[in-house]
Amino acid sequence: MPNIFLYSALLIIGASGSFTRCYANVFSCKELIDTLIIDADTIYIERDLISVPEDSLLENATQPSRNNSHPWSVALSAGVNLTAARITSNSTELISLNDFLGIPYSPRANEVLGADFGYRFLQLPGSIGTIELSAFSGYAFNKIDLGFTSIKNEFELIKDSVVFFHGDEGILNMGFFFRTGAPGEGEVDSVDISLYRPKISCRTHDFFLKLRGTLDLGFRKTRFYAETGVIRRFVAPNSSNAVFYFMNESGYYQVLESKQIRPANLIVPHIGLGIEKNFAEDTVNPEKLFLVGASINASLPRSTIYNNELLSIEIGNLSFNAFVRFFL
Helix, strand or coil: CHHHHHHHHHHHHHHHHHHHHHHHCCCCCEEEEEEEEEECCEEEEEEEEEECCCCHHHCCCCCCCCCCCCCEEEEEEEEEEEEEEEEEECCCCCEEHHHHHCCCCCCEEEEEEEEEEEEEEEEEECCCCEEEEEEEEEEEEEEEEEECCEECCHHHHCCCEEEEEEEECCEEEEEEEEECCCCCCEEEEEEEECEECCEEEEEEEEEEEEEEEEEECCCCCCEEEEEEEEEEEEECCCCCCCEEEEECCCCCEEEEEHHHCCCCCEEEEEEEEEEEEECCCCCCCHHHCEEEEEEEEEEEEEEEEEECCCEEEEEEEEEEEEEEEEEC
């Protein structure tokens, strides 16, 4: 009888041990099962190994992870720059010829070439795409072109006595006293003055710092970005021989030669919007390849480039650029 109790206790202990080991190894690749064999007073324990299928969560992801080992990039760009100028008179008695005739200062276009070097320092994955933050510095060869209205032949203003100026729909009419006999004898006559539209052209060297935020929708999909920053603009003197005219209706006028205008160097704000696309075939390492894109950039509000007692010149810039960017 005592042997029966002994055998029952051993069976309970063996079964409990086997259950405990199975529960502890539920995540393992192999499970141990004990077999209890009773032969008289001798007990043998044998262990069999049973394979358990691997968990499907351990399988490798089918989509390759995005490579962040190429944060540096360099770009070359070319485009067209538009300079919007506003020239105002600082005199209380005279106004510029453009304002006198009601002719606006139209934007002038010029070519622009540039290059930049950037570093992507942050990536934020989201449900729509990945947001990237990058910093850029670079250089652009640019121009400032100012168009205005001037008098084609100054000798047309040399009369006995100018009586008035009148502007009507872009036509400058000058009245003058025409002497017909003795001093003081004569009559008032008028003539239309010949006009033309010269320009002032100044070369600039632009050095800039920018912060850009990019929305990356995935490989070979369009990327969108917005950026802001500052531009340090070094302006070279112009070589134009054109003349600014300031006048009033009473027949009085004053001139300023454009070569006397010495534009100041500027620090101007910058904003830009752009799109870019990857046309490469490598889906494993897209950052290492190149992008082609286009952008629109603006320097607003206007900045004062020249100011004296006679006139003030303010300019703003708008440019359209195409570029290619290489990731390093």
